[in-house]
Amino acid sequence: MKSFNLDKMNTELIKGLAHYRIGDEDNSVLLNSYLGLPLRLSFQKEINCTHCGTLVKKAYNGGYCYPCSIKLAECDMCILKPELCHYAKGTCRNSTWGEANCLIPHFVYLANSSGLKVGITRSTQTPTRWIDQGAVAALPILKVSTRYQSGVFEKLFASVVNDKTDWRKMLKGNIEEIDLEEKRDELFELLGESIDSMESEFGNNQIEILENYEVTNIDYPVIEYPEKVSSLSLDKHDSVGGILKGIKGQYLIFDTGVINIRSHTGYKIELEF
Ligand SMILES: [Zn+2]
Structure with a gap:
């Protein structure tokens, strides 16, 4: 059992196959090894801002507290719509970040x-x-x-x-x-x-x-694709899991439904296997 705040799964392409890791940097689990096995994510009823760690009721902009979501350059509208980049006007929220990530x-x-x-x-x-x-x-x-x-x-x-x-x-x-x-x-x-x-x-x-x-x-570690895709969320369920049938995109595919890990960024969970 491991406890951590969810973040985008780390991925690596090895010999054409996507490999997925979940968890903290120095405490991560290679999910490919759990294919066909039971796995469960239990929500600890805590969400922390992925930038500053503040405890929040609701995450904004995919994992941030409200103040971070209106301050950080990476939360600006121009990230979703890069054609609206306003760096040249001198109004980038954080020009150092812009130079490192956009220029x-x-x-x-x-x-x-x-x-x-x-x-x-x-x-x-x-x-x-x-x-x-x-x-x-x-x-x-x-x-x-x-x-x-x-x-x-x-x-x-x-x-x-x-x-x-x-x-x-x-x-x-x-x-x-x-x-x-x-x-x-x-x-x-x-x-x-x-x-x-x-x-x-x-x-x-x-x-x-x-x-x-x-x-x-790119091949994905999937043993069985769902016939009908039903979406699971930790906002609606205290815990989500079942037999891990596959991993694709930022989704875990269980025999009980699929969960988008990225859209749960900041959610504190316990991973049981
Ligand atoms: Zn924050």
């Missing part, structure tokens, strides 16, 4: 999560970002110099490609294969003019068009 190279990528989608990520966050979304394949198509630029391009691609994952579909498995290289070539063909004009607008060496990147394929 750095980003990828625009295509992925197959519940079908074709476009997304963005810091260039250091692959393949983690893709595993978090439950993508079975992903392919970077542009390397850009800032988060803002990635957001502008994402909007362009999102005019013709989905930018969201249907998590229920993603959790049902049986995702149809997509030739991401072919899709990339089609999109470059279709949007070539707009890409070129945006590239020259951003200036020299800001945008790199990736025509020859390799697709990353």
